Amino acid sequence: MEKVTYKKMGSLCWIMINRPNVHNAIDYDVMDQLMSHLTTAEKDSGVKAIILTGAGEKTFCSGGDLQKFHSLHTKEEALVMLSKMGDVLYRIATFPKITVAFLNGTAVGGGCELATSCDYRLALPGNKFGFIQGSLGITTGWGGTTLLMERIHPSLALPLLHSCERKQTEEGLKIGFINSLLNREEPIEAQIEEWIKPLIHPSLAVLQSYKSYYIDRLHTLDVKVRMEREIEQCATLWQEKEHHDAVNAFLRK
Numbered sequence: 001m002e003k004v005t006y007k008k009m010g011s012l013c014w015i016m017i018n019r020p021n022v023h024n025a026i027d028y029d030v031m032d033q034l035m036s037h038l039t040t041a042e043k044d045s046g047v048k049a050i051i052l053t054g055a056g057e058k059t060f061c062s063g064g065d066l067q068k069f070h071s072l073h074t075k076e077e078a079l080v081m082l083s084k085m086g087d088v089l090y091r092i093a094t095f096p097k098i099t100v101a102f103l104n105g106t107a108v109g110g111g112c113e114l115a116t117s118c119d120y121r122l123a124l125p126g127n128k129f130g131f132i133q134g135s136l137g138i139t140t141g142w143g144g145t146t147l148l149m150e151r152i153h154p155s156l157a158l159p160l161l162h163s164c165e166r167k168q169t170e171e172g173l174k175i176g177f178i179n180s181l182l183n184r185e186e187p188i189e190a191q192i193e194e195w196i197k198p199l200i201h202p203s204l205a206v207l208q209s210y211k212s213y214y215i216d217r218l219h220t221l222d223v224k225v226r227m228e229r230e231i232e233q234c235a236t237l238w239q240e241k242e243h244h245d246a247v248n249a250f251l252r253k
């Protein structure tokens, strides 16, 4: 069963996490299918931008699949999963075309990290996003902090991380985490096509050249090394009692 769908519409391709019954939580199949669709989109010279979103109207993505990953206990076990999704986020962050996350609903935990890996984030008013990992006794585990400090100033990023709070998308717009809020009353796909139109330069070569300068910056700033250090720190915290108790409490609620 396709847990991640791929739909090409003109020069855009829509990649959608399709697990609404678990709030589009990410498991290993989702990771594999995201990677596969990214390769398809990269190889298709007709694609200039990807739109990453989630199925349904409630949730963009609720992060790691707590039921599936609850069985990971040791640092070594956690590191395998965290590194695998960290590779997906790095692939998106260095994707040689435009990447846009459309937050169709709530984004929490790793869902926020996934959104952060994209060049841009579009959302709907009244929805929420939250880097809630700290409330589970861990830190961002897929490299999302490193990427977040590329998207917004660290003095704005740290309060999002330290507070573990769910914020309104309107607040995300104010601090530059959200690039634009769409209108619930209008067709979403048409609004996104309109928003992205000025960015999709007629020449893919020009578009990719500009993106390559940004990717060069990521290399210069050792983003991959910093993401790996962040992931290892999360794995260290993962094995602690605080984290397992927090996940148990969530799954028992």
Ligand SMILES: CC[C@H](C(=O)O)C(=O)SCCNC(=O)CCNC(=O)[C@H](O)C(C)(C)COP(=O)(O)OP(=O)(O)OC[C@H]1O[C@@H](n2cnc3c(N)ncnc32)[C@H](O)[C@@H]1OP(=O)(O)O
Residues within 6 Å of the ligand: 021, 022, 023, 025, 026, 059, 062, 063, 064, 065, 066, 067, 068, 069, 106, 108, 109, 110, 111, 132, 133, 136, 139, 140, 141, 142, 251
């Ligand atoms: C490094 C990334 C890191 C990692 O895990 O690797 C993380 O992502 S840490 C953060 C992990 N995610 C969360 O802690 C979010 C958990 N979910 C929620 O906060 C809420 O479910 C929310 C806000 C997404 C929706 O709340 P709502 O009240 O509308 O729904 P329920 O909480 O009642 O959930 C309904 C149903 O979905 C299951 N569910 C929700 N999120 C997950 C998830 N991330 N993994 C697995 N399953 C999830 C929840 O257990 C309920 O199942 P049910 O069988 O119906 O009780």
